[in-house]
Amino acid sequence: MSDAHRSGCPINLTLEVLGDRWSLIVIRDIVFGGRRHFRELLTRSEEGIASNILAARVKRLTEEGILTRSDDPSHKQKALYSLTEKGIELLPVFAAMSVWGLRHLPVSEDLAIRARVLNAGGPELLDAFMDELRAEHLGTPTGPANPDASVRARLQAAYEEVLARQAEKAGP
Amino acid sequence: MSDAHRSGCPINLTLEVLGDRWSLIVIRDIVFGGRRHFRELLTRSEEGIASNILAARVKRLTEEGILTRSDDPSHKQKALYSLTEKGIELLPVFAAMSVWGLRHLPVSEDLAIRARVLNAGGPELLDAFMDELRAEHLGTPTGPANPDASVRARLQAAYEEVLARQAEKAGP
DNA sequence: GATCCCGATTTCATAATGCAATCGGTTTTC
DNA sequence: GAAAACCGATTGCATTATGAAATCGGGATC
DSSP states (O other): OOSOOSOOOHHHHHHHHHOSSSHHHHHHHHHHHOOOSHHHHHHSOTTOOOHHHHHHHHHHHHHTTSEEEEEOTTSTTOEEEEEOHHHHTTHHHHHHHHHHHHHHSOOOHHHHHHHHHHHHTHHHHHHHHHHHHHHHHHOOOOOTTOOSSOHHHHHHHHHHHHHHHHHHHHOO | OOSOOSOOOHHHHHHHHHOSSSHHHHHHHHHTTOOOSHHHHHHSOTTOOOHHHHHHHHHHHHHTTSEEEEEOTTSTTOEEEEEOHHHHTTHHHHHHHHHHHHHHSOOOHHHHHHHHHHHHTHHHHHHHHHHHHHHHHHOOOOOTTOOSSOHHHHHHHHHHHHHHHHHHHHOO
């Protein structure tokens, strides 16, 4: 990482940090997939990231203050990756990208449902999700009247429902 | 451009199209800078893009349906690049990235002011800007009661005001 | 104590990036 | 009407980033 920036434009600086094919994929899997360990990110990735690329990305994202790395108390050599507030606040970027991809690119229905649900929920659902991530990753005490079903669980349920529907359509 | 996608996830597909250091810079200069010609994009770029990179990007973005290329009637060999609706609808992505960059990265005040103004205007200003871009790039008839000052002109004015203030502070 | 799993690292090939010079053509200048 | 400037690229070449596959040493498991 060079200390010299191409320009001080917010969009440019954001691209210098996240403008590649993998960084946001890794963060997406942590945010939406609930992955916290290296192996989870490596093996349960839709896109099949290579281990050296993943290692480089988590290192870089940690240096950039988007992730933090800590030891998993239950397993001495297991690293636990957590989002920082800086990382959690990428959620609106994901939301905007999802809306665009949903409208203009050939998304598969099963993987698109999460984006659809998240978008349909509006800013309120987005905020609720961010609060949930803060509780999970920062240890922030949960806010007033925590809903019984977490946002991620709701997104996951919607995803699995689509999968089940596709399976039953394909062959009973 | 390979036809095989890594996955059908909206975020992944978006990254496959725009996930590099330059694509969004080029589009940003067209959207916010009003650039329409190759030379303008090449020489008036804050970040100093190389001509071969720019050529590759405008070609790719055209193939992806984000830009269109046409002949400038006033100048036989001048190419005019226009945004498509697909390109115009990247504006919310820029907005989200700007907000994040503004909050978490070392932006320079002069280049940040546009992002601040656009963000302060909320969804209404964003929509107005998108309508303006449609009129400019798609030839769409302007909507009801077109405001006398265009959104881009307002952003530009704010930018120049900051520049002037900085100049006067630096040396009268 | 053999085996498996852990977060990486090494090796090597390919692709992207970046700089400088240049292209064939058009338009402007004097 | 010749010279100069400008147009959107393209080429050649060096450097850097990316990526796939195999592998690492150390702990955990049984």
